[in-house]
Amino acid sequence: MNQEHTYFQRNIVRAFAAAGVVWAVTILMPDGFLAPFRAVLAPIAAPLQGFVSWIAFETGDAGRFFSSISELKRENDRLVRDNQRLTREAASLAEREEENRLLREVLALPRSQDQPLLSAEVISRDTRESSFSFTLNRGSLDGVQIGFPIIIGNGQLVGRVASVNLTSSTVHLLSHPESTVAARIAGTSVQGVIRGDHGLGLIFDMVLSGEPLNPGARLVSSGLGDGLPAGLYIGEIGQVRLSVDRLFQQATILTSSVESDIRFVSIITLPSP
Template sequence: MRNLIKFISLYNYSITFFILLFVSGYFLVNENFILKTKYFNSSNYLSGTVFYYQSSFFNYFKLEERNINLERENKRLSEKIIRSYSSKTEDVDSTLNLNYDYVKAEILNNSLRKSKNYITINKGSKDGIKEGMGVISSSGIVGRVKYVSKNFATVISVLNTSFYVSSILQKSSTLSSVNWDGKDPKILKLLYVPKHIDIRRGDEIISSSFDSIFPKGISIGKIKEIREDINSNFYDIDILSTQDFFNLSSVYIVNYLLVEEKVELEKTTYEK
Protein backbone atom coordinates (compact mmCIF):
# COMPACT_ATOMS: atom_id res chain seq x y z
CA MET A 1 0.00 0.00 0.00
CA ARG A 2 2.87 2.33 0.86
CA ASN A 3 4.47 1.59 -2.49
CA LEU A 4 1.22 2.47 -4.31
CA ILE A 5 0.92 5.77 -2.44
CA LYS A 6 4.56 6.48 -3.13
CA PHE A 7 4.08 5.72 -6.85
CA ILE A 8 1.01 8.01 -7.11
CA SER A 9 2.73 10.86 -5.29
CA LEU A 10 5.78 10.46 -7.51
CA TYR A 11 3.84 10.47 -10.81
CA ASN A 12 0.75 12.43 -9.78
CA TYR A 13 1.22 15.08 -12.48
CA SER A 14 1.57 12.50 -15.25
CA ILE A 15 -1.41 10.49 -14.02
CA THR A 16 -3.54 13.63 -13.78
CA PHE A 17 -2.47 14.64 -17.31
CA PHE A 18 -3.51 11.33 -18.87
CA ILE A 19 -6.84 11.30 -17.00
CA LEU A 20 -7.65 14.80 -18.21
CA LEU A 21 -6.48 13.89 -21.73
CA PHE A 22 -8.79 10.89 -21.83
CA VAL A 23 -11.78 12.85 -20.47
CA SER A 24 -11.26 15.74 -22.90
CA GLY A 25 -10.86 13.32 -25.80
CA TYR A 26 -14.06 11.54 -24.82
CA PHE A 27 -16.08 14.77 -24.74
CA LEU A 28 -14.46 16.02 -27.93
CA VAL A 29 -15.40 12.91 -29.91
CA ASN A 30 -18.93 12.70 -28.53
CA GLU A 31 -19.72 16.38 -29.06
CA ASN A 32 -18.20 16.61 -32.56
CA PHE A 33 -20.18 14.65 -35.19
CA ILE A 34 -17.36 14.56 -37.76
CA LEU A 35 -14.77 13.29 -35.29
CA LYS A 36 -17.25 10.80 -33.90
CA THR A 37 -17.95 9.44 -37.39
CA LYS A 38 -14.26 9.15 -38.23
CA TYR A 39 -13.56 7.42 -34.94
CA PHE A 40 -16.18 4.75 -35.42
CA ASN A 41 -15.29 4.29 -39.08
CA SER A 42 -11.67 3.77 -38.12
CA SER A 43 -12.56 1.33 -35.38
CA ASN A 44 -14.86 -0.57 -37.73
CA TYR A 45 -12.10 -0.74 -40.33
CA LEU A 46 -9.57 -2.05 -37.82
CA SER A 47 -11.94 -4.60 -36.33
CA GLY A 48 -13.10 -5.63 -39.80
CA THR A 49 -9.52 -6.14 -40.93
CA VAL A 50 -8.75 -8.24 -37.86
CA PHE A 51 -11.85 -10.39 -38.39
CA TYR A 52 -11.03 -10.78 -42.11
CA TYR A 53 -7.56 -12.17 -41.45
CA GLN A 54 -8.83 -14.25 -38.57
CA SER A 55 -11.54 -15.72 -40.81
CA SER A 56 -9.05 -16.30 -43.64
CA PHE A 57 -6.71 -18.12 -41.26
CA PHE A 58 -9.37 -20.54 -40.04
CA ASN A 59 -10.95 -20.92 -43.49
CA TYR A 60 -7.63 -22.09 -44.89
CA PHE A 61 -7.86 -25.24 -42.78
CA LYS A 62 -11.44 -25.84 -43.94
CA LEU A 63 -10.68 -25.73 -47.68
CA GLU A 64 -10.71 -29.50 -48.13
CA GLU A 65 -14.06 -29.84 -46.39
CA ARG A 66 -15.51 -26.99 -48.45
CA ASN A 67 -14.23 -28.49 -51.70
CA ILE A 68 -15.94 -31.77 -50.87
CA ASN A 69 -19.18 -29.92 -50.12
CA LEU A 70 -18.89 -27.97 -53.39
CA GLU A 71 -18.43 -31.19 -55.36
CA ARG A 72 -21.53 -32.63 -53.73
CA GLU A 73 -23.47 -29.45 -54.49
CA ASN A 74 -22.31 -29.48 -58.13
CA LYS A 75 -23.43 -33.07 -58.48
CA ARG A 76 -26.80 -32.26 -56.91
CA LEU A 77 -27.30 -29.27 -59.21
CA SER A 78 -26.29 -31.21 -62.32
CA GLU A 79 -28.76 -33.96 -61.49
CA LYS A 80 -31.40 -31.28 -60.93
CA ILE A 81 -30.63 -29.89 -64.41
CA ILE A 82 -31.22 -33.29 -65.98
CA ARG A 83 -34.45 -33.81 -64.06
CA SER A 84 -35.62 -30.38 -65.20
CA TYR A 85 -35.29 -31.51 -68.81
CA SER A 86 -37.47 -34.51 -68.09
CA SER A 87 -40.09 -32.48 -66.28
CA LYS A 88 -40.62 -30.49 -69.48
CA THR A 89 -41.26 -33.66 -71.48
CA GLU A 90 -44.53 -35.43 -70.74
CA ASP A 91 -43.52 -38.79 -72.20
CA VAL A 92 -40.16 -39.03 -70.45
CA ASP A 93 -39.89 -41.46 -67.56
CA SER A 94 -37.90 -39.50 -64.97
CA THR A 95 -36.80 -42.73 -63.25
CA LEU A 96 -34.57 -43.43 -66.27
CA ASN A 97 -32.34 -40.54 -65.26
CA LEU A 98 -31.47 -42.26 -61.98
CA ASN A 99 -29.21 -44.51 -64.06
CA TYR A 100 -26.94 -41.59 -64.97
CA ASP A 101 -24.14 -39.86 -63.11
CA TYR A 102 -22.55 -36.50 -63.96
CA VAL A 103 -19.10 -34.92 -63.68
CA LYS A 104 -18.65 -31.17 -64.10
CA ALA A 105 -15.75 -29.94 -66.24
CA GLU A 106 -14.35 -26.64 -67.45
CA ILE A 107 -13.64 -25.99 -71.13
CA LEU A 108 -9.99 -25.32 -71.98
CA ASN A 109 -10.32 -25.09 -75.76
CA ASN A 110 -13.25 -24.92 -78.17
CA SER A 111 -12.85 -24.80 -81.95
CA LEU A 112 -15.76 -23.28 -83.87
CA ARG A 113 -14.66 -22.40 -87.39
CA LYS A 114 -13.88 -25.83 -88.83
CA SER A 115 -16.12 -28.49 -90.34
CA LYS A 116 -14.96 -30.94 -87.65
CA ASN A 117 -14.76 -29.08 -84.35
CA TYR A 118 -13.49 -30.40 -81.02
CA ILE A 119 -13.54 -29.28 -77.39
CA THR A 120 -10.89 -29.87 -74.71
CA ILE A 121 -11.97 -30.24 -71.06
CA ASN A 122 -10.04 -30.38 -67.78
CA LYS A 123 -11.22 -33.84 -66.69
CA GLY A 124 -9.62 -37.16 -67.57
CA SER A 125 -9.36 -40.82 -66.69
CA LYS A 126 -8.47 -40.05 -63.07
CA ASP A 127 -11.91 -38.42 -62.79
CA GLY A 128 -13.68 -41.45 -64.25
CA ILE A 129 -14.03 -40.05 -67.77
CA LYS A 130 -14.16 -42.63 -70.58
CA GLU A 131 -14.34 -42.51 -74.35
CA GLY A 132 -17.88 -42.37 -75.70
CA MET A 133 -19.47 -40.57 -72.76
CA GLY A 134 -21.99 -37.86 -73.58
CA VAL A 135 -21.36 -34.19 -72.82
CA ILE A 136 -24.10 -31.68 -72.04
CA SER A 137 -24.54 -28.22 -70.53
CA SER A 138 -27.39 -26.43 -68.80
CA SER A 139 -28.64 -25.45 -72.29
CA GLY A 140 -28.50 -28.76 -74.12
CA ILE A 141 -26.31 -31.33 -75.85
CA VAL A 142 -22.65 -30.43 -76.45
CA GLY A 143 -21.03 -33.58 -77.85
CA ARG A 144 -19.35 -36.90 -77.03
CA VAL A 145 -15.97 -37.73 -75.44
CA LYS A 146 -13.49 -38.73 -78.15
CA TYR A 147 -10.09 -39.28 -76.50
CA VAL A 148 -9.04 -39.38 -72.83
CA SER A 149 -5.72 -38.85 -71.04
CA LYS A 150 -5.07 -38.85 -67.30
CA ASN A 151 -6.03 -35.21 -66.73
CA PHE A 152 -7.80 -34.13 -69.92
CA ALA A 153 -10.27 -35.25 -72.56
CA THR A 154 -11.25 -34.11 -76.04
CA VAL A 155 -14.89 -33.94 -77.06
CA ILE A 156 -16.28 -34.27 -80.57
CA SER A 157 -18.61 -31.28 -80.75
CA VAL A 158 -22.15 -31.20 -82.10
CA LEU A 159 -20.56 -28.74 -84.55
CA ASN A 160 -18.80 -31.62 -86.27
CA THR A 161 -20.15 -32.92 -89.57
CA SER A 162 -19.35 -36.51 -88.60
CA PHE A 163 -21.34 -36.40 -85.34
CA TYR A 164 -24.97 -37.57 -85.21
CA VAL A 165 -27.36 -37.39 -82.26
CA SER A 166 -30.25 -39.80 -81.85
CA SER A 167 -33.30 -37.58 -81.35
CA ILE A 168 -37.09 -37.53 -81.17
CA LEU A 169 -39.77 -34.93 -81.81
CA GLN A 170 -41.16 -34.12 -78.40
CA LYS A 171 -44.72 -33.65 -79.67
CA SER A 172 -45.06 -36.92 -81.58
CA SER A 173 -42.14 -39.03 -80.24
CA THR A 174 -41.05 -39.58 -83.85
CA LEU A 175 -37.52 -40.99 -83.99
CA SER A 176 -35.04 -38.86 -85.94
CA SER A 177 -31.40 -37.83 -86.06
CA VAL A 178 -29.60 -34.49 -85.74
CA ASN A 179 -26.45 -33.48 -87.61
CA TRP A 180 -24.57 -30.29 -88.47
CA ASP A 181 -23.97 -29.46 -92.14
CA GLY A 182 -20.85 -27.38 -91.48
CA LYS A 183 -22.43 -24.00 -92.24
CA ASP A 184 -24.16 -21.89 -89.58
CA PRO A 185 -23.07 -22.84 -86.00
CA LYS A 186 -26.53 -21.96 -84.73
CA ILE A 187 -28.44 -24.15 -87.20
CA LEU A 188 -28.58 -27.97 -87.14
CA LYS A 189 -30.25 -30.38 -89.55
CA LEU A 190 -33.08 -32.68 -88.46
CA LEU A 191 -32.93 -35.87 -90.51
CA TYR A 192 -35.22 -38.77 -91.42
CA VAL A 193 -38.59 -37.23 -90.53
CA PRO A 194 -41.20 -38.71 -92.93
CA LYS A 195 -43.51 -36.32 -94.77
CA HIS A 196 -46.65 -37.83 -93.27
CA ILE A 197 -45.60 -36.60 -89.79
CA ASP A 198 -47.34 -33.42 -88.64
CA ILE A 199 -44.62 -30.92 -87.73
CA ARG A 200 -44.64 -27.17 -87.14
CA ARG A 201 -42.16 -24.38 -86.62
CA GLY A 202 -41.23 -24.15 -82.97
CA ASP A 203 -41.64 -27.88 -82.29
CA GLU A 204 -38.97 -29.00 -79.84
CA ILE A 205 -36.39 -31.69 -80.58
CA ILE A 206 -34.98 -33.67 -77.65
CA SER A 207 -32.53 -36.52 -77.20
CA SER A 208 -33.58 -40.15 -77.19
CA SER A 209 -31.83 -42.73 -75.04
CA PHE A 210 -31.34 -45.17 -77.93
CA ASP A 211 -27.61 -44.50 -78.33
CA SER A 212 -26.84 -45.11 -74.61
CA ILE A 213 -25.03 -41.76 -74.49
CA PHE A 214 -27.59 -39.19 -73.38
CA PRO A 215 -30.62 -39.45 -71.10
CA LYS A 216 -33.93 -39.08 -72.86
CA GLY A 217 -35.28 -35.53 -72.86
CA ILE A 218 -32.16 -33.35 -73.20
CA SER A 219 -32.95 -30.31 -75.33
CA ILE A 220 -31.34 -30.10 -78.79
CA GLY A 221 -33.26 -27.35 -80.56
CA LYS A 222 -36.51 -26.11 -82.06
CA ILE A 223 -37.69 -26.36 -85.66
CA LYS A 224 -36.89 -23.17 -87.54
CA GLU A 225 -37.54 -24.01 -91.20
CA ILE A 226 -39.38 -26.84 -93.00
CA ARG A 227 -38.88 -27.60 -96.68
CA GLU A 228 -40.25 -30.39 -98.86
CA ASP A 229 -37.89 -32.16 -101.24
CA ILE A 230 -39.86 -33.74 -104.11
CA ASN A 231 -37.06 -36.26 -104.59
CA SER A 232 -37.18 -37.52 -101.01
CA ASN A 233 -39.67 -39.12 -98.63
CA PHE A 234 -38.31 -36.98 -95.79
CA TYR A 235 -38.57 -33.32 -94.88
CA ASP A 236 -35.59 -30.98 -95.17
CA ILE A 237 -35.63 -29.39 -91.70
CA ASP A 238 -33.49 -26.73 -90.03
CA ILE A 239 -33.53 -26.48 -86.24
CA LEU A 240 -32.24 -23.66 -84.08
CA SER A 241 -29.78 -25.12 -81.58
CA THR A 242 -30.48 -24.44 -77.91
CA GLN A 243 -26.74 -24.60 -77.24
CA ASP A 244 -24.72 -21.42 -77.81
CA PHE A 245 -21.21 -22.74 -78.48
CA PHE A 246 -19.75 -19.22 -78.54
CA ASN A 247 -20.55 -18.74 -74.83
CA LEU A 248 -19.75 -22.20 -73.52
CA SER A 249 -17.48 -22.32 -70.45
CA SER A 250 -18.45 -25.43 -68.46
CA VAL A 251 -20.09 -28.77 -69.23
CA TYR A 252 -21.27 -31.99 -67.60
CA ILE A 253 -19.97 -35.39 -68.67
CA VAL A 254 -22.73 -38.00 -68.65
CA ASN A 255 -21.95 -41.45 -67.29
CA TYR A 256 -24.61 -44.04 -68.11
CA LEU A 257 -24.19 -46.49 -65.24
CA LEU A 258 -25.80 -49.42 -67.08
CA VAL A 259 -24.12 -48.97 -70.46
CA GLU A 260 -21.84 -52.03 -70.21
CA GLU A 261 -24.71 -54.32 -69.28
CA LYS A 262 -26.87 -52.96 -72.11
CA VAL A 263 -24.14 -53.18 -74.75
CA GLU A 264 -23.15 -56.71 -73.72
CA LEU A 265 -26.75 -57.93 -73.84
CA GLU A 266 -27.35 -56.38 -77.27
CA LYS A 267 -24.08 -57.82 -78.57
CA THR A 268 -25.07 -61.30 -77.43
CA THR A 269 -28.52 -60.89 -78.98
CA TYR A 270 -27.20 -59.79 -82.38
CA GLU A 271 -24.60 -62.57 -82.49
CA LYS A 272 -27.27 -65.21 -82.00
Protein backbone atom coordinates in the same frame (compact mmCIF):
# COMPACT_ATOMS: atom_id res chain seq x y z
CA MET B 1 24.39 -12.76 -107.35
CA ASN B 2 25.01 -16.33 -108.36
CA GLN B 3 25.76 -17.22 -104.73
CA GLU B 4 22.47 -15.66 -103.67
CA HIS B 5 20.66 -17.58 -106.39
CA THR B 6 22.15 -20.84 -105.06
CA TYR B 7 21.14 -19.86 -101.51
CA PHE B 8 17.50 -19.50 -102.53
CA GLN B 9 17.57 -22.65 -104.66
CA ARG B 10 18.89 -24.60 -101.68
CA ASN B 11 16.33 -23.06 -99.34
CA ILE B 12 13.37 -23.65 -101.62
CA VAL B 13 14.37 -27.31 -101.85
CA ARG B 14 14.50 -27.39 -98.04
CA ALA B 15 11.14 -25.61 -97.83
CA PHE B 16 9.45 -28.10 -100.13
CA ALA B 17 11.14 -31.03 -98.38
CA ALA B 18 10.00 -29.75 -94.96
CA ALA B 19 6.50 -29.00 -96.26
CA GLY B 20 6.37 -32.50 -97.79
CA VAL B 21 7.40 -34.17 -94.53
CA VAL B 22 4.88 -32.15 -92.52
CA TRP B 23 2.17 -32.82 -95.07
CA ALA B 24 2.92 -36.56 -95.08
CA VAL B 25 2.80 -36.73 -91.29
CA THR B 26 -0.44 -34.77 -90.98
CA ILE B 27 -2.35 -36.12 -93.97
CA LEU B 28 -1.06 -39.55 -94.88
CA MET B 29 -0.43 -41.06 -91.47
CA PRO B 30 -3.24 -43.27 -90.18
CA ASP B 31 -5.65 -42.03 -87.50
CA GLY B 32 -4.13 -42.36 -84.08
CA PHE B 33 -0.51 -42.09 -85.26
CA LEU B 34 -0.07 -38.94 -83.20
CA ALA B 35 -2.09 -40.29 -80.26
CA PRO B 36 0.94 -41.47 -78.19
CA PHE B 37 2.53 -38.01 -78.46
CA ARG B 38 -0.72 -36.40 -77.39
CA ALA B 39 -1.09 -38.89 -74.52
CA VAL B 40 2.28 -37.73 -73.15
CA LEU B 41 1.76 -34.02 -73.84
CA ALA B 42 -1.88 -33.67 -72.73
CA PRO B 43 -1.41 -34.38 -68.98
CA ILE B 44 1.54 -31.95 -68.87
CA ALA B 45 -0.31 -29.24 -70.77
CA ALA B 46 -3.74 -29.59 -69.14
CA PRO B 47 -3.05 -27.60 -65.92
CA LEU B 48 -1.35 -24.82 -67.89
CA GLN B 49 -4.18 -24.82 -70.43
CA GLY B 50 -6.66 -24.58 -67.57
CA PHE B 51 -4.94 -21.50 -66.19
CA VAL B 52 -4.46 -19.78 -69.58
CA SER B 53 -8.03 -20.53 -70.69
CA TRP B 54 -9.32 -19.12 -67.37
CA ILE B 55 -7.49 -15.85 -68.16
CA ALA B 56 -8.97 -15.91 -71.69
CA PHE B 57 -12.52 -16.45 -70.44
CA GLU B 58 -12.19 -13.76 -67.76
CA THR B 59 -10.68 -11.34 -70.31
CA GLY B 60 -13.52 -12.11 -72.71
CA ASP B 61 -16.10 -11.58 -69.97
CA ALA B 62 -14.52 -8.26 -68.97
CA GLY B 63 -14.42 -7.15 -72.61
CA ARG B 64 -18.05 -8.10 -73.13
CA PHE B 65 -19.03 -6.33 -69.89
CA PHE B 66 -17.46 -3.04 -70.93
CA SER B 67 -18.85 -3.25 -74.44
CA SER B 68 -22.37 -4.03 -73.32
CA ILE B 69 -23.00 -1.54 -70.51
CA SER B 70 -25.51 0.29 -72.71
CA GLU B 71 -27.45 -2.91 -73.23
CA LEU B 72 -27.56 -3.83 -69.55
CA LYS B 73 -30.81 -2.04 -68.77
CA ARG B 74 -32.65 -3.62 -71.68
CA GLU B 75 -31.13 -6.99 -70.76
CA ASN B 76 -32.23 -6.48 -67.16
CA ASP B 77 -35.84 -5.81 -68.19
CA ARG B 78 -35.83 -8.91 -70.33
CA LEU B 79 -34.37 -10.99 -67.49
CA VAL B 80 -37.01 -9.72 -65.06
CA ARG B 81 -39.72 -10.80 -67.52
CA ASP B 82 -37.97 -14.14 -68.04
CA ASN B 83 -37.66 -14.57 -64.30
CA GLN B 84 -41.39 -14.01 -63.81
CA ARG B 85 -42.19 -16.47 -66.59
CA LEU B 86 -39.76 -19.06 -65.23
CA THR B 87 -41.16 -18.69 -61.72
CA ARG B 88 -44.61 -19.47 -63.09
CA GLU B 89 -43.21 -22.40 -65.07
CA ALA B 90 -41.28 -23.67 -62.05
CA ALA B 91 -44.44 -23.67 -59.97
CA SER B 92 -46.25 -25.53 -62.70
CA LEU B 93 -43.37 -27.99 -63.10
CA ALA B 94 -43.17 -28.63 -59.37
CA GLU B 95 -46.80 -29.60 -59.49
CA ARG B 96 -46.21 -31.84 -62.49
CA GLU B 97 -43.12 -33.38 -60.89
CA GLU B 98 -45.11 -34.32 -57.85
CA GLU B 99 -47.80 -35.75 -60.07
CA ASN B 100 -45.13 -37.61 -62.07
CA ARG B 101 -43.59 -38.99 -58.89
CA LEU B 102 -46.92 -40.26 -57.70
CA LEU B 103 -47.69 -41.83 -61.07
CA ARG B 104 -44.24 -43.45 -61.21
CA GLU B 105 -44.71 -44.83 -57.78
CA VAL B 106 -47.98 -46.28 -58.92
CA LEU B 107 -46.35 -47.76 -62.05
CA ALA B 108 -43.02 -48.57 -60.25
CA LEU B 109 -40.92 -47.02 -63.07
CA PRO B 110 -37.31 -45.85 -62.53
CA ARG B 111 -36.68 -42.09 -62.69
CA SER B 112 -34.86 -40.98 -65.84
CA GLN B 113 -33.60 -37.59 -64.59
CA ASP B 114 -31.17 -38.73 -61.90
CA GLN B 115 -28.11 -39.01 -64.09
CA PRO B 116 -24.75 -38.60 -62.36
CA LEU B 117 -23.09 -35.43 -63.66
CA LEU B 118 -19.46 -34.37 -63.67
CA SER B 119 -18.78 -30.67 -64.13
CA ALA B 120 -15.96 -29.67 -66.50
CA GLU B 121 -14.44 -26.55 -68.02
CA VAL B 122 -13.28 -25.88 -71.57
CA ILE B 123 -9.48 -25.51 -71.64
CA SER B 124 -8.81 -25.27 -75.35
CA ARG B 125 -10.66 -24.96 -78.59
CA ASP B 126 -10.07 -25.96 -82.18
CA THR B 127 -11.27 -23.14 -84.36
CA ARG B 128 -10.86 -24.80 -87.72
CA GLU B 129 -14.25 -25.11 -89.34
CA SER B 130 -13.69 -28.77 -90.20
CA SER B 131 -13.61 -29.72 -86.54
CA PHE B 132 -16.25 -28.42 -84.16
CA SER B 133 -14.70 -29.57 -80.95
CA PHE B 134 -13.08 -28.49 -77.72
CA THR B 135 -10.99 -29.93 -74.91
CA LEU B 136 -12.23 -30.33 -71.34
CA ASN B 137 -10.23 -30.47 -68.12
CA ARG B 138 -11.59 -33.92 -67.19
CA GLY B 139 -10.06 -37.20 -68.31
CA SER B 140 -9.97 -40.89 -67.63
CA LEU B 141 -8.73 -40.25 -64.07
CA ASP B 142 -12.13 -38.59 -63.43
CA GLY B 143 -13.96 -41.54 -64.94
CA VAL B 144 -14.68 -39.96 -68.31
CA GLN B 145 -15.16 -42.40 -71.17
CA ILE B 146 -15.61 -42.07 -74.92
CA GLY B 147 -19.25 -41.49 -75.86
CA PHE B 148 -20.36 -39.77 -72.64
CA PRO B 149 -22.91 -37.03 -73.44
CA ILE B 150 -22.07 -33.39 -72.72
CA ILE B 151 -24.79 -31.01 -71.57
CA ILE B 152 -24.75 -27.34 -70.62
CA GLY B 153 -26.47 -25.47 -67.82
CA ASN B 154 -30.03 -25.68 -69.04
CA GLY B 155 -29.72 -29.43 -69.70
CA GLN B 156 -29.20 -28.98 -73.43
CA LEU B 157 -27.19 -31.74 -75.13
CA VAL B 158 -24.26 -30.14 -77.01
CA GLY B 159 -21.92 -33.03 -77.87
CA ARG B 160 -20.19 -36.22 -76.89
CA VAL B 161 -16.75 -37.22 -75.66
CA ALA B 162 -14.70 -38.29 -78.68
CA SER B 163 -11.35 -39.12 -77.09
CA VAL B 164 -9.99 -39.28 -73.58
CA ASN B 165 -6.56 -38.58 -72.11
CA LEU B 166 -5.55 -38.95 -68.47
CA THR B 167 -6.57 -35.45 -67.37
CA SER B 168 -8.37 -34.06 -70.40
CA SER B 169 -10.85 -35.16 -73.02
CA THR B 170 -11.93 -34.04 -76.46
CA VAL B 171 -15.57 -33.30 -77.20
CA HIS B 172 -17.17 -33.39 -80.62
CA LEU B 173 -20.09 -30.98 -80.75
CA LEU B 174 -23.35 -32.02 -82.38
CA SER B 175 -22.35 -29.87 -85.36
CA HIS B 176 -19.20 -31.96 -85.93
CA PRO B 177 -19.24 -33.66 -89.36
CA GLU B 178 -18.89 -37.11 -87.74
CA SER B 179 -21.69 -36.55 -85.22
CA THR B 180 -25.17 -38.05 -85.63
CA VAL B 181 -27.76 -38.32 -82.87
CA ALA B 182 -31.08 -40.14 -83.00
CA ALA B 183 -33.79 -37.72 -81.90
CA ARG B 184 -37.54 -37.34 -81.67
CA ILE B 185 -39.97 -34.53 -81.07
CA ALA B 186 -40.85 -34.48 -77.38
CA GLY B 187 -44.22 -35.95 -76.63
CA THR B 188 -44.64 -37.50 -80.08
CA SER B 189 -43.32 -40.49 -82.00
CA VAL B 190 -41.82 -38.35 -84.80
CA GLN B 191 -38.25 -39.54 -85.14
CA GLY B 192 -35.20 -38.52 -87.13
CA VAL B 193 -31.48 -37.92 -87.02
CA ILE B 194 -29.64 -34.76 -85.95
CA ARG B 195 -26.47 -33.84 -87.78
CA GLY B 196 -24.33 -30.80 -88.57
CA ASP B 197 -25.32 -28.50 -91.43
CA HIS B 198 -21.89 -27.80 -92.97
CA GLY B 199 -20.98 -25.34 -90.24
CA LEU B 200 -24.30 -23.47 -90.40
CA GLY B 201 -25.91 -25.10 -87.37
CA LEU B 202 -27.85 -28.32 -86.84
CA ILE B 203 -30.38 -30.17 -88.99
CA PHE B 204 -33.13 -32.58 -87.97
CA ASP B 205 -33.05 -34.98 -90.92
CA MET B 206 -34.56 -38.25 -92.17
CA VAL B 207 -38.07 -37.44 -90.95
CA LEU B 208 -40.73 -39.24 -93.01
CA SER B 209 -42.55 -36.81 -95.25
CA GLY B 210 -45.99 -37.51 -93.78
CA GLU B 211 -44.98 -36.81 -90.19
CA PRO B 212 -46.08 -33.53 -88.54
CA LEU B 213 -43.09 -31.24 -88.12
CA ASN B 214 -44.05 -27.92 -86.57
CA PRO B 215 -41.71 -24.97 -85.97
CA GLY B 216 -41.11 -24.46 -82.25
CA ALA B 217 -41.51 -28.13 -81.32
CA ARG B 218 -38.91 -29.35 -78.78
CA LEU B 219 -36.41 -31.99 -79.84
CA VAL B 220 -35.00 -34.56 -77.44
CA SER B 221 -32.66 -37.53 -77.88
CA SER B 222 -34.57 -40.72 -78.60
CA GLY B 223 -31.92 -43.03 -77.11
CA LEU B 224 -32.15 -45.37 -80.08
CA GLY B 225 -28.93 -47.14 -80.96
CA ASP B 226 -26.35 -44.42 -80.30
CA GLY B 227 -25.77 -45.06 -76.58
CA LEU B 228 -27.24 -41.72 -75.48
CA PRO B 229 -29.92 -41.67 -72.82
CA ALA B 230 -33.38 -40.78 -74.06
CA GLY B 231 -34.99 -37.45 -73.25
CA LEU B 232 -31.99 -35.09 -73.41
CA TYR B 233 -33.13 -31.68 -74.68
CA ILE B 234 -31.42 -30.61 -77.92
CA GLY B 235 -33.28 -27.60 -79.32
CA GLU B 236 -36.38 -26.46 -81.13
CA ILE B 237 -37.55 -26.95 -84.69
CA GLY B 238 -36.87 -23.96 -86.95
CA GLN B 239 -37.59 -23.86 -90.66
CA VAL B 240 -38.96 -27.04 -92.27
CA ARG B 241 -38.17 -28.14 -95.83
CA LEU B 242 -38.15 -31.28 -97.97
CA SER B 243 -34.93 -33.18 -98.66
CA VAL B 244 -33.43 -33.05 -102.17
CA ASP B 245 -34.98 -36.42 -103.12
CA ARG B 246 -38.28 -35.23 -101.55
CA LEU B 247 -38.59 -38.48 -99.57
CA PHE B 248 -37.85 -36.97 -96.19
CA GLN B 249 -38.41 -33.74 -94.29
CA GLN B 250 -35.60 -31.70 -92.85
CA ALA B 251 -35.69 -28.89 -90.32
CA THR B 252 -33.17 -26.44 -89.00
CA ILE B 253 -32.69 -26.55 -85.23
CA LEU B 254 -32.72 -23.49 -83.01
CA THR B 255 -30.57 -23.81 -79.89
CA SER B 256 -30.32 -21.42 -76.98
CA SER B 257 -26.52 -21.68 -76.74
CA VAL B 258 -23.73 -20.27 -78.89
CA GLU B 259 -21.12 -23.01 -79.25
CA SER B 260 -18.18 -20.63 -79.13
CA ASP B 261 -19.41 -19.18 -75.79
CA ILE B 262 -19.53 -22.50 -73.98
CA ARG B 263 -17.21 -22.52 -70.96
CA PHE B 264 -18.68 -24.80 -68.29
CA VAL B 265 -20.35 -28.10 -69.17
CA SER B 266 -21.58 -31.22 -67.42
CA ILE B 267 -20.58 -34.70 -68.46
CA ILE B 268 -23.23 -37.35 -67.94
CA THR B 269 -21.26 -40.29 -66.59
CA LEU B 270 -23.17 -43.22 -67.96
CA PRO B 271 -22.79 -46.63 -66.31
CA SER B 272 -20.48 -49.02 -68.17
CA PRO B 273 -22.34 -51.42 -70.41
